[in-house]
Amino acid sequence: MKVLVINCGSSSLKYQLFNMKNKSVMAKGLVERIGLEVGMLKHQPADKDKVEISENIPNHRVAVKMMLDALLDKDHGVIKDVSEIGAVGHRVVHGAEKFSGSVKITDEVMDVLKECVEIAPLHNPPNIIGIEAAKELMPDVPMVGVFDTAFHQTMPEYAYMYGLPYELYEKYSIRRYGFHGTSHRFVSIEAAKFVNKPIEQLNMLTLHLGNGSSISAVKNGKSIENSMGFTPLEGIVMGTRCGNIDPTIVAYIMQKENIPVDKINDYLNKKCGVLGISGVSSDFRDIEEAANKGNKRAKLALDVFAYQAKKIMGSYVAAMNGLDVVVFTGGIGENSITMRQSICGNMDYFGIEIDDEKNNVRGKQAEISPDNAKTKVLVIPTNEELMIALDTVSLV
Ligand code: ADP
Numbered sequence: 146m147k148v149l150v151i152n153c154g155s156s157s158l159k160y161q162l163f164n165m166k167n168k169s170v171m172a173k174g175l176v177e178r179i180g181l182e183v184g185m186l187k188h189q190p191a192d193k194d195k196v197e198i199s200e201n202i203p204n205h206r207v208a209v210k211m212m213l214d215a216l217l218d219k220d221h222g223v224i225k226d227v228s229e230i231g232a233v234g235h236r237v238v239h240g241a242e243k244f245s246g247s248v249k250i251t252d253e254v255m256d257v258l259k260e261c262v263e264i265a266p267l268h269n270p271p272n273i274i275g276i277e278a279a280k281e282l283m284p285d286v287p288m289v290g291v292f293d294t295a296f297h298q299t300m301p302e303y304a305y306m307y308g309l310p311y312e313l314y315e316k317y318s319i320r321r322y323g324f325h326g327t328s329h330r331f332v333s334i335e336a337a338k339f340v341n342k343p344i345e346q347l348n349m350l351t352l353h354l355g356n357g358s359s360i361s362a363v364k365n366g367k368s369i370e371n372s373m374g375f376t377p378l379e380g381i382v383m384g385t386r387c388g389n390i391d392p393t394i395v396a397y398i399m400q401k402e403n404i405p406v407d408k409i410n411d412y413l414n415k416k417c418g419v420l421g422i423s424g425v426s427s428d429f430r431d432i433e434e435a436a437n438k439g440n441k442r443a444k445l446a447l448d449v450f451a452y453q454a455k456k457i458m459g460s461y462v463a464a465m466n467g468l469d470v471v472v473f474t475g476g477i478g479e480n481s482i483t484m485r486q487s488i489c490g491n492m493d494y495f496g497i498e499i500d501d502e503k504n505n506v507r508g509k510q511a512e513i514s515p516d517n518a519k520t521k522v523l524v525i526p527t528n529e530e531l532m533i534a535l536d537t538v539s540l541v
Pocket residue numbers: 354355356357384427428429430431433475476477480481482
């Protein structure tokens with residue numbers, strides 16, 4: 146079966162077409178700047194040259210059409226007819242408490258997705274628009290929704306409840322949800338295979354460190370904690386997101402900096418994090434380069450990031466009462482040798498150690514702890530698209 150995976154953002158659409166016989170990627174691409182004056186499609190077939198088309202892409206329906214045209218094109222396409230696509234898997238950010246696993250998309254599911262917009266106004270609308278556009282252009286193809294929050298629905302009640310009046314949870318569904326679930330699920334399954342032990346017997350910390358970063362405690366294969374909360378703003382300091390701060394700071398800076406209510410979320414999501422601390426960039430490559438050249442604030446931003454990761458890890462070892470495996474994934478986790486060193490330094494109390502030679506690795510599955518270490522430390526590249534494709538196949 147061929148499965149098309151779609152990840153729709155507010156102005157972009159990422160896609161991958163998988164041949165599930167051998168789990169290979171037949172083509173992948175990105176449509177960006179949707180709704181802006183000049184949009185762009187970048188299409189990469191597996192065995193042919195990359196194509197780039199620049200034109201006005203007014204909406205997501207046009208973006209889906211461009212993607213299908215690219216997949217069907219006689220020169221750089223990889224299929225002859227849309228009917229070759231056996232199913233479509235859509236990434237959906239927020240499934241709230243309604244979805245604890247992936248689901249086949251029906252009219253009822255669409256209604257529930259729309260209800261979830263209330264608590265995910267930034268993330269869910271583009272996902273819904275993408276699904277609707279895909280349904281319109283591929284009416285006969287079954288579709289599946291895979292949620293970032295679903296894996297964390299096993300979090301116990303005492304872990305997801307905030308110290309707020311219970312009525313706010315009842316009225317507005319305010320609780321911690323956790324995100325990046327598809328990635329944490331994928332790497333925890335791969336890590337168990339890597340260490341050759343049943344996942345049901347492992348206490349794992351999975352660190353998804355990228356532009357957005359979250360850490361999960363995966364006990365016996367189930368997520369019991371994730372550092373993100375009601376939204377992906379909570380948790381460890383990120384590229385441009387502030388992560389955990391004292392909530393009174395919000396009202397205080399709104400007053401002092403004259404930031405209105407409708408702008409404060411944008412400020413905390415886009416102007417803070419390691420970008421805000423360093424003043425250099427949100428990209429860890431730039432920050433590492435600046436720190437190496439002696440930029441003190443860049444060095445401080447990296448230290449804050451590593452320290453906050455450590456603190457969360459320690460608290461999750463307490464929550465799991467044990468630790469067998471630590472997994473690094475995401476752009477930073479997979480590639481930053483120095484950040485892995487900083488996070489794992491002085492953690493021998495938890496049996497966490499790094500072998501410098503084995504740690505000299507980027508972007509591939511590897512064990513980076515010394516042989517016979519008490520805690521295995523692994524690099525496992527994430528593959529959320531493949532996870533979505535696998536869920537899609539199993540549901541259709
Ligand atoms: P997203 O959350 O958008 O999916 P990614 O997982 O792609 O992000 O991670 C992007 C981050 O990974 C950026 O901060 C980038 O600097 C970092 N990164 C990628 N390669 C390296 C590298 N070689 N060294 C350090 N950081 C890296």
